[in-house]
Amino acid sequence: MMRLRKIILREIHLPLVEPFETSFHRLSNRRMLLIEADVDGVSGWGECVAGEDPFYSYETVETAWHIIRDFLWLALKKQEFAAAADVFDMLGQVRGHNMAKGGLEAAIWDAEARQKSVPLAKLLGGTRSEINSGVSIGIQANTEALIAKVQRELAAGYQRIKIKIKPGNDIEPVRALREKWPRIRLMVDANSAYTLEDVARLKQLDAFYLIMIEQPLGHDDIYSHAQLQKQLETPICLDECIHDVEHARAAIEIGACKIINIKLGRVGGHTGARRVHDLCKEKGIPVWCGGMLESGIGRAHNIALSSLENFSLPGDVTASKRYWAEDIITPEVEVSPQGTIKIPSGPGIGYEPRVDRIESLTCRREVLE
Numbered sequence: 001m002m003r004l005r006k007i008i009l010r011e012i013h014l015p016l017v018e019p020f021e022t023s024f025h026r027l028s029n030r031r032m033l034l035i036e037a038d039v040d041g042v043s044g045w046g047e048c049v050a051g052e053d054p055f056y057s058y059e060t061v062e063t064a065w066h067i068i069r070d071f072l073w074l075a076l077k078k079q080e081f082a083a084a085a086d087v088f089d090m091l092g093q094v095r096g097h098n099m100a101k102g103g104l105e106a107a108i109w110d111a112e113a114r115q116k117s118v119p120l121a122k123l124l125g126g127t128r129s130e131i132n133s134g135v136s137i138g139i140q141a142n143t144e145a146l147i148a149k150v151q152r153e154l155a156a157g158y159q160r161i162k163i164k165i166k167p168g169n170d171i172e173p174v175r176a177l178r179e180k181w182p183r184i185r186l187m188v189d190a191n192s193a194y195t196l197e198d199v200a201r202l203k204q205l206d207a208f209y210l211i212m213i214e215q216p217l218g219h220d221d222i223y224s225h226a227q228l229q230k231q232l233e234t235p236i237c238l239d240e241c242i243h244d245v246e247h248a249r250a251a252i253e254i255g256a257c258k259i260i261n262i263k264l265g266r267v268g269g270h271t272g273a274r275r276v277h278d279l280c281k282e283k284g285i286p287v288w289c290g291g292m293l294e295s296g297i298g299r300a301h302n303i304a305l306s307s308l309e310n311f312s313l314p315g316d317v318t319a320s321k322r323y324w325a326e327d328i329i330t331p332e333v334e335v336s337p338q339g340t341i342k343i344p345s346g347p348g349i350g351y352e353p354r355v356d357r358i359e360s361l362t363c364r365r366e367v368l369e
């Protein structure tokens with residue numbers, strides 16, 4: 001049996017190497033909440049992916065801090081559990097707040113894997129030795145800038161290109177990329193910027209044989225995606241809508257999507273992620289691992305998760321240097337010229353948090369014990 005002895009919450013700020021623009025905001029500086037969990041004397045690390053604002057989901061760094069300190073810690077602190085796999089259900093009294101849960105739960109998984117001296121990917125049941133990597137490219141100032149950016153990412157080896165779109169900045173950039181690169185694996189992500197009124201516009205995207213369109217409609221509107229999918233050739237992939245395995249089941253059953261993006265934070269951690277993964281596998285729905293502009297710690301968890309079998313499409317899991325001048329783990333995450341990332345063989349997440357660097361970046365810290 002194991003017990004959570006202590007949690008250290010730290011807030012750090014890391015400047016992005018360049019601003020990241022989506023349909024919902026433009027971000028230059030990432031505020032992050034890191035969770036260090038002491039499980040019977042072994043430290044594990046997790047990252048809460050909640051944002052600086054509630055524009056992607058309702059959670060923010062502030063809400064996550066509050067929920068972890070005032071509820072999740074209390075739910076766990078006196079409890080024994082057999083494995084990190086049990087933790088998610090122990091937090092079930094707290095509704096939602098999956099990013100808060102996910103950061104803490106992931107830290108406990110890392111601690112368990114370190115305590116057992118196994119790679120986290122193995123503990124999760126992963127079968128891959130490397131993962132396939134794609135990139136997510138923010139909205140650019142103009143088409144020339146976008147083309148230059150895509151050129152760079154293809155040259156670096158990335159296996160698929162995703163661009164962010166919004167109404168008025170959609171058909172033209174996609175057309176330009178398709179004219180230049182007829183054969184690359186290309187997709188778009190709208191982050192809920194459209195409504196069913198935009199069907200005619202969205203149908204124009206069918207001409208560009210995109211591998212998928214990610215989350216075109218409302219962030220909590222599974223039903224309308226089913227209406228839209230009936231009218232689109234391009235497969236819909238859901239991101240924002242899917243918070244647990246029951247959402248995934250509903251979406252699949254009513255035909256709201258043909259692909260699902262799994263983000264650790266959005267589904268409350270590795271246990272939630274495995275449940276969505278397993279259901280999708282059973283239903284023949286491919287999944288891929290989304291990203292939330294994570295530091296190396298969140299990135300390392302995404303790599304471990306992506307080792308599961310049904311992560312059969314390239315994810316948004318990329319090299320540290322795409323976002324950070326200097327990451328907070330060693331070694332940094334690197335991508336091969338073939339666009340793959342090797343699953344590390346060391347214990348836990350397989351990358352070491354640079355604790356001195358993290359401490360020097362820390363602007364808020366709280367110890368719960």
Ligand code: OSB
Pocket residue numbers: 056135136189191239290291292293294316317318
């Ligand atoms: O919708 O996938 C998204 C970043 C922040 C919030 C939402 C999303 C994203 C990304 C970036 O697309 C993915 C990455 O971390 O590279």
Ligand code: MG
Pocket residue numbers: 189191214215239240261290
């Ligand atoms: Mg998305």
